[in-house]
Amino acid sequence: MNIALLGCGVVGSGVKEILDASKQDVKITKILVKDKNEIKEARMTTDIQEILKSDVDVIVECIGGIDIPFQYISQALQHKKHVVTSNKKVLATHYRELVNMARKNGVILAFEASVGGGIPWLENIRHIKRVDRISAFEGIFNGTTNYILDRMTSQGVDFQAALQEAQALGYAESDPTDDIDGYDVKYKCCLTANVIWNTSLPLEDILFFGIRNVRKKDILYAAQKNAVLKLTGKAVKTDKGIQILVIPTFLSSQENMAQLPKNLNYGKIKSEYLGESCYIGQGAGKYPTAHAVVQDILSILEKRELSSKISEEFPIKKDYISRFYIRSQRLSSLENFVSDILDEETILTKNVNLLELLPYIDENTWIAEIRL
């Protein structure tokens, strides 16, 4: 089976390394690079058309970003090439279109590496689904923010210092917005829910909150309560639709998920026969991501059933009742919801519907769920 790599950066070079050393019947025959100066081998080219018109069976997208990958993935599918990608942003944004395009052209669009690739997360979900009905999932799907919160918790550093450490280690991008504001977890939860429930959730309707405004004193509050702060994503299927949410959460330190160290990822599945099953592993990084990409390629080679289906629509159920920790400059507007006042800018709410709080949450508010 012949493979083309689009992009040969961190992930692409990992895939190249693994496949070039592999004894399987899989060979990289084309590599798209951006610039003529990057061409170092005969199989490298700057011309996507050359790749689309070649005899490659699988095109692996490792470019990153959104517009160009969307264009290349679409073209690849239309040229009846299987596509493997780790690009959660493109997939979550254009899920319906891309899945239908793959289906129409009789090829596979595989994306194990896009969510918890080193776990492997989606593979376990597809496996469980063969026999079981999954009713819910939750987890920590962003290694960068877990690293930041873990450093703040274990070392007492502040958010900026922890973020800079994460950047120095290569965990965080120079523009960390996607990670720290919760976009990345939103994409991943959207894709996970889509795979579990054979649907295509409207990305823009998913409520998400990040950790940009977290402060040392929030971490101290957690410690006082024998709790740990984590950025979690979760979804439950109910009669009324799918409740899906990304939110920093104070977890009891007894919970398994609360113990997750460093930049690891954690996912928990609830299903009828298995009860709860949990998975922990690397969510990103050169080799774990490349491993997941190669797994998809082998599954395509073995003709495993990897196609995604969109067979049912579900409304997103936005009601979400819990207790929340809120820091705001406009506390007075929240007075109906207050259960405890921690200081002049921080309160705990009673059990309330998150929907009722939304009008009072602005970009300077920091909100977390309390699950203790």
Added chain:
Amino acid sequence: MNIALLGCGVVGSGVKEILDASKQDVKITKILVKDKNEIKEARMTTDIQEILKSDVDVIVECIGGIDIPFQYISQALQHKKHVVTSNKKVLATHYRELVNMARKNGVILAFEASVGGGIPWLENIRHIKRVDRISAFEGIFNGTTNYILDRMTSQGVDFQAALQEAQALGYAESDPTDDIDGYDVKYKCCLTANVIWNTSLPLEDILFFGIRNVRKKDILYAAQKNAVLKLTGKAVKTDKGIQILVIPTFLSSQENMAQLPKNLNYGKIKSEYLGESCYIGQGAGKYPTAHAVVQDILSILEKRELSSKISEEFPIKKDYISRFYIRSQRLSSLENFVSDILDEETILTKNVNLLELLPYIDENTWIAEIRL
């Protein structure tokens, strides 16, 4: 595809329930029961020959025990029927013979349910192995003993009371030897190692220790050290062979494995590209085990590569250097190894080779590893 169930007890009835409700192209057409009085449906029989001579494609062994299952599994393989079993004892004891018999007859011997079936453990290992090299594993593979130790730790009850609770809940057998003396974990570690390294380890050479002699004061020692006592199994591949060991272990309570509650199972894999990946789920129970059995049946239906290979022999490397916690009536004989004396019958050792301690360990000794 036609299936025969041998045995219709806890696991068998779970498999029956799942498959009878399944929309897949899989049908139970024969069920072996022990006694004519148990026959309640036309597909039930007491005659194994009737099943062997029928057109069933897969025979699922859910009888338990060792001699009769060995005989039935062998006969099934010789009749060119695929076999699915959760019976770790039969498999670990007769691994080479059964795997070779399956290979010779061109059928599959599948045993996902035998180790951490609700995780799923072997499935993840087979998956990782497609791309990666696994160098080590460790875990908690026995739910009964984890339940007992968890109750002793969280509720302060003694061993006998915790064991009785486990028996009342159906976690422990009336004869709990296999669980509490470490046999069950030994079988599971042996099978895990065999699958990971394509080998067939000599079961009788695996060192194993159980928790029959654990006392409240051992649990108190753990608490003082901010540690948790768990019955662990583990193996590492080294240049000199495979180091494999079942032993109660004092783990730092910071370790993820230390947090495992109730009767859950935990497994951790170390591989080249993924680093560490961990899996938590039910290790036993009607539906988790039945789920795993049905997964094997579907994999056979989908013609997935599930065959075990025995391609290399490895010696078991018995050297194992660590620190140990020992309670013995013969402490004087251990004086060369002592680092701390806890009381008149309990010591901590220096870093020593477990092999050197073996001559001083008898059935009244209790030994645990200290990993803090």
